Amino acid sequence: MIEILSATALATVQDFGRFGSLGYGVGTSGAMDHLALALGNLLLGNPEDAAAIEIPLFPFEVRLLQDCAFAVTGAACDATLDGQPLPPNWVCQGREGQVLNLGYPTSGSRAYLCLAGGVDVPAVLGSRSTQLRGEFGGLDGRALQQGDRLGALRPGISPLPLDFGVLAPSLALALHVDGVPAMRVLPAAEYERFQQASRAAFWAGEWKITTQSNRYGYRMEGEPLLPVAPMEIRSHGIVPGVIQVPHGGQPIIQMRDAQPSGGYPKFGSVIEADLWRLGQAPIGSKVRFIECSYDQAVEALESNRRYLREVGRLVDLHREGVKA
């Protein structure tokens, strides 16, 4: 059991997401950085998709009300446990009464606090993720507040050796263009209906993540994407990653809390394997886009799987070594 001490808003309980309910108008929600969530759970010996707390604003502070192993992954924030520095992407045994403080990140933008066994909130429609729009899932369907208490499914002293870390996915799976963090994009249905110059500018230019960006979507700023002719399209299904272009030509990238339908033309889609990179890109920072094919998008997902498998293999080896 932990208690939220900080008053910063918008921390939510998230797992991989709520799949299979888009047809009922229920978006997927889920962690903005799937890799950080999977990594934290892997360090704790949890199921990969166990729920954790996603923290987008700092400082964030919790008190442990009982012994509980935990991991902090995602953004490299200035973390301390009872005043002692806690490195990024690290797992350790927490003790009753200890206070965990997460300060402003030096890289990345969202941290994940994973608890042994996962955060214990009821699953709704097959997921523990907070569905903010529908006000269900997570803790009472809302963001966490000061004084909230959350339990872990496997509290106590962990039988597994803890106190170690892993190299961040942003270093192990780095992807940059001209020194700027990059994401791979698949051209979407209306791509060909944008002007040639706009299409070229999209791949060649830098895109700024504006302050109008959150779990629902990121509004990007750059050279406007102009259609060959105005388009009027009926609303249709969309998923996280889809890049819509409203009038004015400044694109919106749908993120994990995206609504399940929309009517703006679709320029492209940030591939599933790279959505975590966008989830960690801070507001105000710039990103680049790399055109990719369907096969490359599938291979990128496999590359993420390989990274997690390799970390899992090393963690197992380390644990056997410590026990021996």
Next chain:
Amino acid sequence: MTLSEIRQLAQWLKEHHLAGAEFSRPGVQLTLRRGGEPVSVAAPAAVAVDGPVLRTTGLGRLLLTHPELREPFVAVGDQLCAGQLVAVLQVGELLLPQRSPTAARVIDIRVPCGTTVGYGEAFLGLEHQA
């Protein structure tokens, strides 16, 4: 399987001019090969060891600054408390902590950040409190 057993195996391979050996039992798989590219391991510190030192707990790349942070874990002159993290050993994707077992003051740092080190390498000179 212990380090001294592995050293003994390596010694036997050398004595009998064997190219290599593979050894496995449940939970352990060891491959030894002679004549490979030597792994560069920092030479043991040449300075005389006056006071207590911290030694690496394993084999890996010794990092004095976390790859995602700007500030090094410790600097010369720092007062350490028992259990304080002073470095990490990078083994593949893993980062293993190197901690000071006791309260002490850092008097010198003997291995540059990023050096590949072996087991038991002295990397931090310490001075215990009176």
